[in-house]
Amino acid sequence: MSLATSPLSPQRRRFLTDGARMAGGCLMAGSGLTWLAQDARALPANALRPPGALGEDVFLAACIRCGLCVRDCPYDTLSLARLGADGPATGTPFFTARDVPCEMCDDIPCVAACPTGALDQGLASINEARMGTAVLVDQENCLNFLGLRCDVCYRVCPVIDEAITLELSHNNRSGHHAIFAPTVHADRCTGCGKCEQACVLPEAAIKVLPVRLARGASAEHYRKGWEEMQENGGPLVDGIIDLPDRLPGPGTDNLAAPGGFEPTFKLPGAGQ
Amino acid sequence: MKPTTAAPIGREAIEARGWLAAHRFLILRRLSQVFFLALFLVGPMLGWRLVDGTLAGSRTLGVLPLTDPFVALQGIVAGHWPEAAALSGALIVLAVYALIGGRVYCSWVCPINPVTDAAHWLHDRFGLQKGWQPRRHTRLWLLGTVLVVSALTGTIAWEIVNPITMMHRAIVFGAGFAWALVLLVFVFDLAVSRRGWCGHLCPVGAFYGILGRKSLLRVTAARRAACDDCMDCFAVCPENHVIAPALRGKDGATPLILSPDCTNCGRCIDVCSVDVFAFTHRFDNHVEATPNPPPARAGTRAA
Numbered sequence: 001m002s003l004a005t006s007p008l009s010p011q012r013r014r015f016l017t018d019g020a021r022m023a024g025g026c027l028m029a030g031s032g033l034t035w036l037a038q039d040a041r042a043l044p045a046n047a048l049r050p051p052g053a054l055g056e057d058v059f060l061a062a063c064i065r066c067g068l069c070v071r072d073c074p075y076d077t078l079s080l081a082r083l084g085a086d087g088p089a090t091g092t093p094f095f096t097a098r099d100v101p102c103e104m105c106d107d108i109p110c111v112a113a114c115p116t117g118a119l120d121q122g123l124a125s126i127n128e129a130r131m132g133t134a135v136l137v138d139q140e141n142c143l144n145f146l147g148l149r150c151d152v153c154y155r156v157c158p159v160i161d162e163a164i165t166l167e168l169s170h171n172n173r174s175g176h177h178a179i180f181a182p183t184v185h186a187d188r189c190t191g192c193g194k195c196e197q198a199c200v201l202p203e204a205a206i207k208v209l210p211v212r213l214a215r216g217a218s219a220e221h222y223r224k225g226w227e228e229m230q231e232n233g234g235p236l237v238d239g240i241i242d243l244p245d246r247l248p249g250p251g252t253d254n255l256a257a258p259g260g261f262e263p264t265f266k267l268p269g270a271g272q
Numbered sequence: 273m274k275p276t277t278a279a280p281i282g283r284e285a286i287e288a289r290g291w292l293a294a295h296r297f298l299i300l301r302r303l304s305q306v307f308f309l310a311l312f313l314v315g316p317m318l319g320w321r322l323v324d325g326t327l328a329g330s331r332t333l334g335v336l337p338l339t340d341p342f343v344a345l346q347g348i349v350a351g352h353w354p355e356a357a358a359l360s361g362a363l364i365v366l367a368v369y370a371l372i373g374g375r376v377y378c379s380w381v382c383p384i385n386p387v388t389d390a391a392h393w394l395h396d397r398f399g400l401q402k403g404w405q406p407r408r409h410t411r412l413w414l415l416g417t418v419l420v421v422s423a424l425t426g427t428i429a430w431e432i433v434n435p436i437t438m439m440h441r442a443i444v445f446g447a448g449f450a451w452a453l454v455l456l457v458f459v460f461d462l463a464v465s466r467r468g469w470c471g472h473l474c475p476v477g478a479f480y481g482i483l484g485r486k487s488l489l490r491v492t493a494a495r496r497a498a499c500d501d502c503m504d505c506f507a508v509c510p511e512n513h514v515i516a517p518a519l520r521g522k523d524g525a526t527p528l529i530l531s532p533d534c535t536n537c538g539r540c541i542d543v544c545s546v547d548v549f550a551f552t553h554r555f556d557n558h559v560e561a562t563p564n565p566p567p568a569r570a571g572t573r574a575a
Binding site: 018023029030033034054062063065067068081084085089091113121 | 414418424432
């Protein structure tokens with residue numbers, strides 16, 4: 001019998017309409033929730049996660065928003081994001097470096113407090129933490145880059161001379177002074193934010209950014225020729241021709257022979 | 273309508289036993305709700321660190337971990353296996369509520385309960401229509417939806433909107449605009465759907481309901497023969513479909529309220545002037561016979 005000739009029983013009809021209604025409602029609610037869940041992933045650039053925090057893609061699956069890390073932070077650095085008032089997903093822990101930076105406790109109490117492992121218990125030393133990476137974002141306003149000796153970011157750095165060094169160069173403006181450029185070394189920077197908090201400018205010239213914003217990444221197959229050469233005791237590929245290098249100075253044809261030797265023949269009047 | 277049915281809810285119970293005795297479970301429940309909130313609040317307010325954290329996860333006296341099992345389940349579905357502390361905390365909570373009744377959480381602990389109770393009180397005062405009444409099992413569908421969304425997005429999805437933890441966190445850690453969400457639930461229950469949130473939609477309640485399916489602590493209508501059909505228990509019960517099978521059961525049917533929807537709030541015990549209901553355990557099947565059942569009973573049945 002076809003459907004057209006046999007009317008559905010009322011119970012079956014009701015079951016089907018009810019099921020369809022329910023499924024439709026849940027599809028709407030679920031889509032809305034999915035949209036909100038995706039939206040919650042957008043962590044603002046100035047919000048830093050506590051030390052040992054898993055990557056943002058898995059953090060929201062791991063963090064139950066209990067606030068135990070916040071309670072156990074002895075410096076009140078951490079707080080739970082409030083709905084609509086703070087940027088990160090509501091109820092998740094974060095800190096703002098410019099307000100209260102991380103004091104890098106040796107025993108890392110926030111990580112010890114985390115019951116779920118959203119803050120990775122495997123973090124053995126606070127120096128291994130990567131809450132973000134400091135970036136000297138504004139060389140034009142940084143006092144050190146202007147040739148002054150502010151040095152505050154360098155001085156407050158808990159990993160001084162490793163995470164931030166002062167790199168000397170000639171001050172071309174005055175002609176006879178040095179520039180002590182604060183230089184961040186990302187492989188040592190924990191992202192604690194003390195430099196950003198201490199920067200004397202009204203708006204910090206050095207800022208701690210999430211690693212995803214602060215850093216590039218080299219392609220996996222890239223090799224640094226000079227490192228490989230040192231390890232290998234010679235070029236990895238034989239028969240590479242070393243072309244002449246152009247040397248600095250006036251003229252267009254002051255070339256160095258392979259290996260840096262001076263050319264045996266010099267054009268009269270060329271080079272210096 | 274019989275005069276006892278027409279009278280305000282609980283009038284006869286108050287006359288029979290006094291106001292206090294006719295509200296004892298309501299008062300106990302409010303005290304319990306305040307108590308569980310206070311446990312979390314004395315830490316930040318007075319510095320006595322009894323319980324740290326929130327309802328989603330906490331640590332009592334620095335040692336005992338407790339985790340909301342529904343939050344933990346969403347996390348697992350989303351792809352993160354929690355550390356031992358959260359896992360054991362969730363198992364402890366699971367075991368306790370499986371024993372005393374899952375939805376005891378709803379009526380004795382959850383901070384949203386006073387909000388929706390207040391909405392219902394006002395709803396009653398204004399004499400509003402019951403409004404949109406989705407089916408009771410809508411919350412089960414929502415529970416499934418939440419788990420699917422958690423799995424798809426890799427997040428603990430319900431925590432993004434959960435008014436329970438939102439309100440609790442707002443009180444313990446600072447509010448933001450969480451109050452707006454709580455207000456939304458209040459307005460929904462008041463103007464859109466009577467008993468709508470806790471009774472029909474909340475997936476947390478649905479989860480705890482499933483959890484307490486075989487729980488030990490139950491309300492029994494052991495003295496159902498004494499029932500005078502005043503209907504006060506039906507009027508006061510937030511999940512009133514759970515009453516009839518026990519109260520109106522034929523001879524031999526269990527007097528226990530076995531529905532997982534029952535929140536063990538005890539209001540039916542409060543408002544009954546003839547003491548039909550009592551708390552007991554799920555193996556206590558005895559029915560008390562009353563020598564002279566009230567004559568009105570037969571008339572109501574026929575109607």
